[in-house]
Amino acid sequence: EDKVVQSPLSLVVHEGDTVTLNCSYEVTNFRSLLWYKQEKKAPTFLFMLTSSGIEKKSGRLSSILDKKELFSILNITATQTGDSAIYLCATPSGTYKYIFGTGTRLKVLA
């Protein structure tokens, strides 16, 4: 059965810290892995990764995929209180479906 597992489940850090969020997956016919940030309501798209070793960056956020070891990491440097959110990863499963992990709840303290 296809699955996505995220760790840690929750994390509390102070502003300025660097965090690494993990997402491991098992899926037949891997196509892509996606990261989303969910603050209060709608998850917002961060990155889509399809190839190993190519880092995607957006400001202080970056992500990389390892297709051999079946995982991805999301790094956030110099964290700010506005980074507090649930971070979700997901992968397509089968023809139409997407499987999401349960998310990592990040809280950044001032």
Place this chain on the structure above:
Amino acid sequence: GAGVSQSPSNKVTEKGKDVELRCDPISGHTALYWYRQSLGQGLEFLIYFQGNSAPDKSGLPSDRFSAERTGGSVSTLTIQRTQQEDSAVYLCASSLDRSNQPQHFGDGTRLSIL
């Protein structure tokens, strides 16, 4: 509209009533998804539409759940004879098509069954 719009944003109803949730996707997006997010849980896939057809209904949790999409645009998710375990946030997402495109989510409908 600019983004995915869902209504109502909140719905409180009594057990046994029927509810209808609406999703208005981004214009031009042919793929539409419904998810359910319970407290502390990840997103649970419910159903996918490509245009007006739903080739995969396997995620619907019971036959009390149904969904339709008309005109390749607005979709409604209907829950009949609601139960307390149906309480959750129901999220809708759309994408240009289903082939490896990121999904854009609405703010969801928070459904509470008393």
